[in-house]
Amino acid sequence: MVEVELLYDYPRLEERLIIERLRARGAEVTLTNVNDVPLVMGERVADVAVVRPISMFKAIYAAAARESAGTWAVNNASAISVCGDKVLCLSRMAASGIRIPRTVIAVDSRSAEQAFKASPKPVVDKPPIGSWGRLVSLIEDERTWRTILEYRSLLSSAQLKVHLLQQYVETGGRDVRVIVLGGEVLGAMERIGPPDDWRTNVALGGKTVPYKLNGELVETSIKCAELVGGDFIAVDILVDRSGNYYVNELNGVPEFKGFMEATGIDVAAHLAGFVLDRAKR
Numbered sequence: 001m002v003e004v005e006l007l008y009d010y011p012r013l014e015e016r017l018i019i020e021r022l023r024a025r026g027a028e029v030t031l032t033n034v035n036d037v038p039l040v041m042g043e044r045v046a047d048v049a050v051v052r053p054i055s056m057f058k059a060i061y062a063a064a065a066r067e068s069a070g071t072w073a074v075n076n077a078s079a080i081s082v083c084g085d086k087v088l089c090l091s092r093m094a095a096s097g098i099r100i101p102r103t104v105i106a107v108d109s110r111s112a113e114q115a116f117k118a119s120p121k122p123v124v125d126k127p128p129i130g131s132w133g134r135l136v137s138l139i140e141d142e143r144t145w146r147t148i149l150e151y152r153s154l155l156s157s158a159q160l161k162v163h164l165l166q167q168y169v170e171t172g173g174r175d176v177r178v179i180v181l182g183g184e185v186l187g188a189m190e191r192i193g194p195p196d197d198w199r200t201n202v203a204l205g206g207k208t209v210p211y212k213l214n215g216e217l218v219e220t221s222i223k224c225a226e227l228v229g230g231d232f233i234a235v236d237i238l239v240d241r242s243g244n245y246y247v248n249e250l251n252g253v254p255e256f257k258g259f260m261e262a263t264g265i266d267v268a269a270h271l272a273g274f275v276l277d278r279a280k281r
């Protein structure tokens with residue numbers, strides 16, 4: 001029998017489904033709330049670690065702790081950390097010829113000033129770390145920029161003071177999310193932002209509908225997951241009005257509730273099947 005450990009902090013529907021689907025396939029599932037349980041370096045707990053903390057740092061460290069015992073972690077610590085930092089992730093994609101929105105990194109408010117002046121408006125401003133659209137701003141004018149710069153400079157985390165200034169891709173408030181599992185595309189959906197926001201995050205009220213991928217997007221998505229060495233990766237793609245696409249970000253601990261609703265694909269069942277098949281080999 002395959003032993004699977006699911007590491008989490010706050011259990012969502014996704015985690016409950018993964019547990020259910022693993023057990024339905026005969027796996028022995030151990031649940032570890034990383035907020036309660038210390039992770040001993042070098043200690044083997046199960047054959048596989050499914051890493052699901054919402055907190056990026058907790059996810060990276062949970063994966064690393066289990067990998068220290070030679071355990072296979074889905075995803076591994078390296079994949080989660082590269083995906084979790086937009087600078088590292090975009091840089092890796094750009095180096096491999098994946099099209100990304102034009103991006104300028106400013107590690108201080110002085111360089112951020114320069115970058116803002118030189119950027120065509122509107123410009124997208126975001127910190128390297130974050131999710132659910134938090135602190136991602138669309139800036140048209142100098143006055144708003146000043147305010148954002150000031151707020152960001154007052155945040156206590158050094159990383160949250162870093163600015164990524166990006167070309168605004170005119171998507172009409174939509175984007176495409178592809179899930180890649182074990183080097184293959186599981187499916188795709190389109191997210192449509194709420195009427196009162198330009199961002200498409202489901203956490204902000206974005207709606208999800210199924211999406212039919214062309215061969216190029218399939219290839220790009222698989223390549224992106226491969227680039228970060230991830231087994232279970234969500235690839236978010238912006239498509240402009242002329243049909244040009246730009247990979248916006250990769251997610252190393254993907255949420256998939258909205259994806260399941262849109263596509264009817266039982267992501268947790270596929271994930272469970274993949275994990276158990278691979279673990280048995």
Ligand SMILES: Nc1ncnc2c1ncn2[C@@H]1O[C@H](COP(=O)(O)OP(=O)(O)O)[C@@H](O)[C@H]1O
Nearest residue numbers: 101124130131132133134166167168169199200
């Ligand atoms: N350069 C951009 N051009 C157009 N829309 C963008 C751009 N960057 C972000 N967005 C929109 O904002 C949302 C949140 O930004 P994102 O970079 O994905 O941060 P998060 O990690 O918080 O989801 C995206 O889903 C997309 O709808």
Ligand SMILES: [Mg+2]
Nearest residue numbers: 132133236249
């Ligand atoms: Mg996003």
